[in-house]
Amino acid sequence: MLAVSAVLGVLAIALAWPVPVVLARADWPSRAPAAALALWQAIALAGGLSMIGCLLAFGSAPAGSLPAAVAALAPYLLTGPLPAGFGVAEIAALTLAVAIALLLTLNLALTAVRAERERRRQHQLIGLLSHPMPGDPRTRVLAHPVPLAYCVPGIRTATVLTDGLIDVLTADELTAVIAHERTHLDQLHHLVRLSFRAWHSAIPWFPIANRAEHAVITLTEMLADDGARRAVGTGPLRGALERVGDAGESGASLDGTSGADSDAAMLAARLGRLDEPATPPPADPRGVRAAALTASAVLVAVPLVGYAVILGIVP
């Protein structure tokens, strides 16, 4: 049990710091964004499972398994004394494991409820304020001068453009923008983003959580760009990005926040990868993709095997 605890502890630490840092700096994710997105999810999931599993394994080591530890501790939980073999460290580890698990699940639930409420309000407002785009009833147009496009996910979805955007883009560029938003909706990017936002808000002081969320947002934007490229080709997408990108440059100097800086960096990264051909995919991503997907599967499998040991399913 202590060996399981040690392995999971090492994995948890690796996934909390060095691995995300290396991945955030790597340049292959822009060529294989789907695989990179899978890897980020595997890192977050395996990291959380390992951290909790490490504490559970350590805390239940005296009894040999978690069910046995619960059976041994339950009668004495309120009255004491501690059964033989259990010390303060074990109890602290088990308590911490439960606390972390609760924090993460409650935060996810809270974030999901909040997003759902926001989404309902958005749908109400969109329904009242926008009108369907001529020739494309699934797209709604909002009378506002700020150029903006976004989508509202859910069972009922909406893609919204403003008058301001329609004014500055050509017809092809608009089609690219709409295809981009549709890709977000079709690939359910909001669910990935939601889980990383919840993770970030559960541990806001942890810089890696911020970096991971930013990487995930960038990757989903790139995947949506690929959807737009498949639909209308590279030219219109580049045109749309560049045209609204100009506004972004001036904006960055105007309010000078770090958010605007990282937005400019993201835009540069999205534009940079458009220079590479979309189809057929360059040769090396295929190997990279396979490696990333294998790594994702292994990362999640290790803590799951650990849990099998902790629960006493595997001796």
Place this chain on the structure above:
Amino acid sequence: MASLGELERSVMEVLWTSDVALTANEMRDALALRDDAARMVATTTVLTVLSRLERKGFVSRSRDMRPHRYRALLSREEHTAELMHEVLDRSADRDAALARFVGTASAGEAATLRRLLDELARH
């Protein structure tokens, strides 16, 4: 037959363009003059739509006298500002559940817009 959503939108359009609070009958007449799918609806339908809009917080009803009079709680511009505010706020703090295309790029306009919105809020 117009959908409930379209009817709600038409009713709000009527209320937004009216300077005074309206009764359901007056609204039915105003809808009949409009050139969209919502023309020719019964007063009871208008009342149903109004109570839905009231529940959602878009319409207020004065019960001082009969028939009740209805008016829009906020102007169309204020609601649009609310909507844009939500989307732009999300893009600024990267708190993005909803995907956006420009969001990132419109930081400058976002700053301008926020200033305008703040001025609006102070009135």
